[in-house]
Amino acid sequence: KNEVEQSPQNLTAQEGEFITINCSYSVGISALHWLQQHPGGGIVSLFMLSSGKKKHGRLIATINIQEKHSSLHITASHPRDSAVYICAVQGAQKLVFGQGTRLTINP
Amino acid sequence: NAGVTQTPKFRVLKTGQSMTLLCAQDMNHEYMYWYRQDPGMGLRLIHYSVGEGTTAKGEVPDGYNVSRLKKQNFLLGLESAAPSQTSVYFCASSYSTTGGLYGYTFGSGTRLTVV
Numbered sequence: 001k002n003e004v005e006q007s008p009q010n011l012t013a014q015e016g017e018f019i020t021i022n023c024s025y026s027v028g029i030s031a032l033h034w035l036q037q038h039p040g041g042g043i044v045s046l047f048m049l050s051s052g053k054k055k056h057g058r059l060i061a062t063i064n065i066q067e068k069h070s071s072l073h074i075t076a077s078h079p080r081d082s083a084v085y086i087c088a089v090q091g092a093q094k095l096v097f098g099q100g101t102r103l104t105i106n107p
Numbered sequence: 108n109a110g111v112t113q114t115p116k117f118r119v120l121k122t123g124q125s126m127t128l129l130c131a132q133d134m135n136h137e138y139m140y141w142y143r144q145d146p147g148m149g150l151r152l153i154h155y156s157v158g159e160g161t162t163a164k165g166e167v168p169d170g171y172n173v174s175r176l177k178k179q180n181f182l183l184g185l186e187s188a189a190p191s192q193t194s195v196y197f198c199a200s201s202y203s204t205t206g207g208l209y210g211y212t213f214g215s216g217t218r219l220t221v222v
Contacts (some may be wrong), residue, residue, distance in 0.1 A: 004149075033210060042215035043197060085152070094140075094165065095211070097149040 004029050006087050006098040014106055019074040021101045022084075023087030026068065031090040034061050034072050037100070038083045046085075077105045110134070113198050113214035120188040120221045128183040128217050130198030136212070138201045139181040140165075141173060143194040144216075150197065156181055188221045195219070 003023045013019055023032070035047040047054050047061040049070075054061050058077075063070040074081055082105050087098040111132045120126055130139065142156040152165030154173040162173045172184045172194060181200075185192060198214040 035213075043199075043213035045210045045212065048210040088150075094152055094155070095150075097151075099147065101150045 002099070003096050004087055004089055004098040006085075006101050009099065010102045010104075012104045012106065013077055015078060017077050017101065018107075019077050019081070019105075021072045021085050021087075021103070023070045023072070024068060024104070025070075025087075025089045025096075025099055027089065027091055027096065029089040031103060032063055032070050033088040033090065033095065034070075035086040035088060036083050037086060041049060073104075079107050081104045081105050111198055111200055111212050111214040113196075113217050115217060116215065117218050118211045118220070120185075120219065122188060122190060122221060124188050125184070125186050126188065126219075127185075128196055128198075128219075130183070130200075130214060132198075132200040132212070133178055134183075134200065134212065135178070136202055137178075138202035138203060139175065140199045140201075141171070141181065141183045142151065142197045142199065143167065145194050145196060152205075153196075181187060188219075190221045193219060193221045 007022045025095045031048050031050045033048050036044045038048050049063050060073040084100040084102050086096040086100045114129045136213045137158050141153040142150040143148050151167050153171050154165050156162050156175040158176040196217045199211045201211045
């Protein structure tokens with residue numbers, strides 16, 4: 001079993017829909033990161049959080065430390081949100097990555 | 108622009124050839140990392156450095172060597188490339204191993220094909 005599991009692996013939605021991507025982890029962590037990777041592109045850090053909730057524009061990230069679970073939400077989704085979203089947890093001296101969720105937003 | 112710069116962006120090697128990937132950051136970060144990304148496997152840590160002159164092995168270090176002679180540069184070397192090293196390589200940096208206040212900054216990646 002992977003230490004970091006994301007669901008779903010693939011998600012296709014229509015423009016304007018509310019999107020939720022989930023991340024569950026099985027190890028103790030000091031922080032959790034959400035990353036975005038566009039096709040053929042680099043990796044961009046969206047959020048780093050250790051408790052509660054953070055919001056940036058249409059993106060919201062939440063974490064529940066007791067349940068070892070985090071969610072990334074996208075409100076009013078847009079085709080430019082199409083990307084792979086990666087959850088990574090901060091262990092001792094290294095990040096452990098999930099396999100990513102491929103999101104496609106159709107116009 | 109501030110950030111992490113990787114060179115080259117693309118490279119095709121023949122089996123047995125050697126090459127060096129360069130990662131440069133201008134944020135005065137202490138910590139630097141090399142990852143490889145393969146389909147269905149997520150990102151895996153190859154080597155990392157906690158400061159100038161230091162290096163350490165990650166999850167998948169075999170077949171790679173690294174050097175950090177200057178704080179801003181982290182080099183990844185392949186002495187004798189193998190087809191199994193075909194991958195996309197990402198460099199990242201951070202203020203601390205926990206990401207610090209500002210998390211990690213990633214480079215744009217190097218797509219390497221070994222034939």
